[in-house]
Amino acid sequence: MTYIHDTMTKLQQSSPAQTEFYQAVEEVLSSIAPILEHNDRYHHHAIIERMVEPERQIMFRVAWVDDRGQVQVNKGYRVEFNSALGPYKGGLRFHPSVNASIIKFLGFEQVFKNALTGLALGGAKGGANFDPKGKSDGEIMRFCQAYMNELYRHIGPTTDVPAGDIGVGSREIGYLFGQYKKLVNRFDGVLTGKKRDWGGSLMRTEATGYGCVYLAQYMLEDNKERLEGKVCLVSGAGNVALHAIEKLQELGAIPVTCSDSQGTLYHKDGIDLSCVRTLKAQPDASLADYLTTHSNARFIPRDEYPADGNAVWHFPADLAFPCATQNELSATDAKALINNGCKAVIEGANMPCTKAAIEQLLKAKVLYAPGKAANAGGVATSQLEMAQNASMQHWSFEEVDERLKVIMCNIYQSAHNAAAEFDQPGNLMLGSNIAGFRRVADAMIEQGVV
Numbered sequence: 001m002t003y004i005h006d007t008m009t010k011l012q013q014s015s016p017a018q019t020e021f022y023q024a025v026e027e028v029l030s031s032i033a034p035i036l037e038h039n040d041r042y043h044h045h046a047i048i049e050r051m052v053e054p055e056r057q058i059m060f061r062v063a064w065v066d067d068r069g070q071v072q073v074n075k076g077y078r079v080e081f082n083s084a085l086g087p088y089k090g091g092l093r094f095h096p097s098v099n100a101s102i103i104k105f106l107g108f109e110q111v112f113k114n115a116l117t118g119l120a121l122g123g124a125k126g127g128a129n130f131d132p133k134g135k136s137d138g139e140i141m142r143f144c145q146a147y148m149n150e151l152y153r154h155i156g157p158t159t160d161v162p163a164g165d166i167g168v169g170s171r172e173i174g175y176l177f178g179q180y181k182k183l184v185n186r187f188d189g190v191l192t193g194k195k196r197d198w199g200g201s202l203m204r205t206e207a208t209g210y211g212c213v214y215l216a217q218y219m220l221e222d223n224k225e226r227l228e229g230k231v232c233l234v235s236g237a238g239n240v241a242l243h244a245i246e247k248l249q250e251l252g253a254i255p256v257t258c259s260d261s262q263g264t265l266y267h268k269d270g271i272d273l274s275c276v277r278t279l280k281a282q283p284d285a286s287l288a289d290y291l292t293t294h295s296n297a298r299f300i301p302r303d304e305y306p307a308d309g310n311a312v313w314h315f316p317a318d319l320a321f322p323c324a325t326q327n328e329l330s331a332t333d334a335k336a337l338i339n340n341g342c343k344a345v346i347e348g349a350n351m352p353c354t355k356a357a358i359e360q361l362l363k364a365k366v367l368y369a370p371g372k373a374a375n376a377g378g379v380a381t382s383q384l385e386m387a388q389n390a391s392m393q394h395w396s397f398e399e400v401d402e403r404l405k406v407i408m409c410n411i412y413q414s415a416h417n418a419a420a421e422f423d424q425p426g427n428l429m430l431g432s433n434i435a436g437f438r439r440v441a442d443a444m445i446e447q448g449v450v
C-alpha cells in the first residue's frame, strides 16, 4: 500500500488543491491493489505514474459579449487524459463550480468507464466555469461559439470527440457544432449528442438514465431481486435523473423523489414526471411549484437539509439513484439509507458518493454500482453515434436500445467477473476499476513509452 501513499503524495505536490481528483485517483488505486501486487510489469512500465498524469491539458480564456454589450470572461478546459484505447471521448460541463480538479476527476473516471464499455474509446473531459442559469439563448450561443473558437483546433472525429454533461445538452451541442463547422469547413462527426437530423443518434439523450436502470435490473436479477414494485429515491432533475425516472416507471418501479440545487421533492404516490418536466422547462419555476397541483407531496428546501446530508436520501426506499452531481451522498446519507432498508445504490452521476459513504454501504452489504459502470450507457451510445456517423447510417430507436442493453449487460458481467476473480464477489467498485484498468494498462504497455 505504500505505492498508494507515495503516488498520492507526489500528486498533491505536482497538482496542488485538487481534492476531487485525489478522491477519484485514490479509489482506483485502492481497488487495483490486488493486481499490482502480482504484476511487476505495471510497476516496470510506470503505468500508475503515467495514468494519473493527463496526456494533454488545455486551459483557455473564453471571452464573449452578454446581452447588455458587456464583455464577460470565463475559463475553459479540455483535459485529454488517455488515448490508449481510442480517440479521447468525454463530455463538456458548463457550471460555475467547474475548476481543474473537477475536470481532472471527471477525465480520470472517464478513462476507466470508457474502457469498461469494451469499446475503442480513450478518456477526456472539458468544460467551463460558465453559469448557463439565467442566460438568454443568444448569450448561450455566443458563449458556445467563443468556447469553440479555441477548442476546434484540438478536436476531430478520430482525435477527440466531446459531448454533453451538466449544463450542456443538445442546444449547446448544436451551437458548438455550428461554430466548429464554420471554422473547419467540414461536416465531421466531431461531437456526440447531436440532433438526429444533422448526425445525432436516436436514444443518446435517454441513454445514460436508461442504461443506469438496465444495469440496476441486471444487478438485482443476479441477486434474486426484481425492479418491479421497488420504491426508488432519485436525485437531480436533469437529463440523467429524468430519464432514469422515466425508465423506472416503465419497468414498474416507483420513483418518489427528484431534486435540484434549490431542494428536494418527495411524492409518496410516485413522481408525476410530466409535471416535473413542465416545471423544469420554465426558467422561473421551482420544484416547489409541484405542490400546487399535488397537495400530498413535500418540498424540502436546501437550507432545511440535515447537517452533512442531503434530504433526498432520508426517505424510506428500496433503491437509490444519485443522478445529480459529485459528493451528493455523504456517510450521514448512507447511514440513513441503510437504516431505512435501502438494498442498492446505483450511481447515475459521476462520483456522487463520498469515500466514507461507499465504505458504509459496502460494510452494510448494500449492493453498490459505481458510476463508471452504471452511467456508462451515455458514452457507449455516443460511440454508437460515432459509428453511425462514420458509416453514414441512421439506426432505429429500437436498434440502439437493444445495443445499449447488450453493452450494459456486458459491463455488469465484466465488473462482476473481475470482482469474483479477486475474491471480492459482488464488489462492483473493485471489479469495475480492475476490468477498466487492465484494458488501459495493457494497451499502454503494448504501445510503448509515449
Ligand SMILES: NC(=O)C1=CN([C@@H]2O[C@H](COP(=O)(O)OP(=O)(O)OC[C@H]3O[C@@H](n4cnc5c(N)ncnc54)[C@H](O)[C@@H]3O)[C@@H](O)[C@H]2O)C=CC1
Residues within 6 Å of the ligand: 164, 165, 166, 167, 168, 208, 236, 237, 238, 239, 240, 241, 259, 260, 261, 262, 323, 324, 325, 326, 348, 349, 350, 375, 376, 378, 379
Ligand atoms: N449527460 C450524460 O450523458 C451523462 C451525465 N453523467 C453525469 O450525470 C450527472 C447529471 O448530469 P446531467 O443530467 O447530464 O446534467 P443536467 O445539467 O441535465 O442536470 C444536472 C442536474 O443536477 C442538479 N444539480 C447540479 N448541481 C447540483 C448541486 N450542487 N446540488 C443539487 N443538484 C445539483 C441540477 O439541478 C440538475 O437537475 C453528472 O454527474 C454528470 O457528470 C454521467 C454520464 C453521462
Ligand SMILES: O=C(O)CCC(=O)C(=O)O
Residues within 6 Å of the ligand: 089, 090, 091, 092, 110, 113, 161, 162, 163, 164, 165, 192, 350, 375, 376, 378, 379, 380, 382
Ligand atoms: O458521451 C460522452 O462522450 C460523454 C459522456 C460523459 O461525459 C460521461 O460519461 O460522464
